[in-house]
Amino acid sequence: MSKLQKLKSQKSRSRASKRLIHIGNAAFILLFVSIALLYLLHRFTAIRVLQLPIIPIVAFLGGGGLVCWLWAEWVEKRGRKLLVSVVLIGFLGMNAIAFLGAYSMTHFRSSEQWSLASPKPINYKRPSDFGLPYETKYIAIARQQRLETWWIPTANAPSRGTILLFPGNRGSKSQVLLPARVLHNLDYDTLLVDFRGTGGSSGNTTTLGVREGEDVAAAFQWVRQQDARRPIALYGVSMGTAAILRAISTQNIAPDAILLELPYSHLLNSVKRRLRFYNIPTFPAAELIVFWGSIQHKINGFAHNPAIYAKQVRCPTLILQGDRDKWIDRAELKQLEDNLPYSHHYISFPNAGHQLLITVNPKLWRQSVQQFLDGID
Known part of the structure; x- marks a missing residue:
């Protein structure tokens, strides 16, 4: 050439x-x-x-x-x-x-x-919308922040006990008003809590149950300081359950009972299930999301495993779960159950997904909760 x-x-x-x-x-x-x-x-x-x-x-x-x-x-x-x-x-x-x-x-x-951030969860309803008397209380937490709560006393004193209610991810305390109304009618005092970053509480971030465990402990200690009537039980939805279990494991609180609605067992696996649902390859996407979330908030998201926290529970536990929950793997939930060293009860709600179960079957929810609470009085 x-x-x-x-x-x-x-x-x-x-x-x-x-x-x-x-x-x-x-x-x-x-x-x-x-x-x-x-x-x-x-x-x-x-x-x-x-x-x-x-x-x-x-x-x-x-x-x-x-x-x-x-x-x-x-x-x-x-x-x-x-x-x-x-x-x-x-x-x-x-x-x-x-x-x-x-x-x-x-x-x-x-x-x-x-911004790229999600809208801050707000309280779209108040206890008065359900005919419930209440007082707004503030609980101080770290770094000059505070939690906003609603205290709803029973109408028939003395009460049968005190129950603290914690919402799920991207939810506010108004999310648990329906359960609070049922508990009020059962003659329990209730405290509804906004996690940091949500509702009327300080801040603009969430750590998906990690630092929220400190919020659970702060609310529990506040109730104890008010000489609230025992038994004192903790009720949480989804992320609220992770915060409760973490508080028991790392903050050494000792409630008389816990009620876990829609609990998840591992943060990383929970992220993977969401990605898989949307047909997004889980590896390395889930690991990278948890990694960068950990960096942003200076936590270890890979160690955020409610199933492991459950080993430290020393009180009766009620688990409420929808049998069609696409976010929760039944095998992983079984691991959480097996790690509970104390007595526990599991109630499955037919045809229910990852949603507030009282809205799916109010009768089953009330019966299950009432029977459980009657056993710890």
Whole structure:
């Protein structure tokens, strides 16, 4: 081959590789724009983004862009450099998405603010809306923060005992008003608690039950200081159950009974189940989300395992669970049950998912709770 022919061939390959690189760049730009647009639609509109074919779109744009880059580098005989670049870009991209995902899951914003954080849970109803008398009480916690609570005394003194109620993730104390009304009618004093970052309490973050365990302990100690009538029981929903179990394990509180509605056993596995539900590969996405959430809040999310905390429980336990709960694995829940060293009861609600069970079957909920509490009086 003559020198002129070689020169023409090199120029031809150079033009081809440039076009491929441009196409690859355009594919990745379109991919990131699409992800941002889908997130905004999911956050601020009623469009059900998660029902769209997100995985095929990501695979087509990301895979197509990657193929174009690899082909271009092969044409230019610089495949090793491209491989390093692709791995680096992929690594940084996955971590950036995981960081933003963890931030969105654990940070709250006011309705007037715009950010990647979720809207701060508010109290959409008050006890007076249910005909319940109440007082708003504040409990001091660390770093000049406080918890807002509602104290609802029984109408028939003396009460049969005191029950503290804790809501689930992204919920406020108004979430547990229906259970509180039933307990009020059963002649129990109740204290409904907003975790830090939610409702009327200070802060704008959640740690999915880690530091919320300190909130449970603070509320329990406050009730003890008020000479509240015993037995003193703790009731929690979902994340509230994790906070209760962590408080017992790490804060050394000793309630007379606990009621766990929709408990989960391992934070990492819980994140994996949510990703799997939306057809998102769990590895390494779940590990990265928990990792960056841990970094952001200076905690160890990988060690946040309510099933392990359960080993320190020294009181009767009632577990309430929906038999169609897509977020809770029955085998993992069985592990939590097996780790409870004291007597416990398990009640399954037919045709119920991960929702407040009193709204699914009020009669079964009242009967189960009343029978359990009668056994500890």
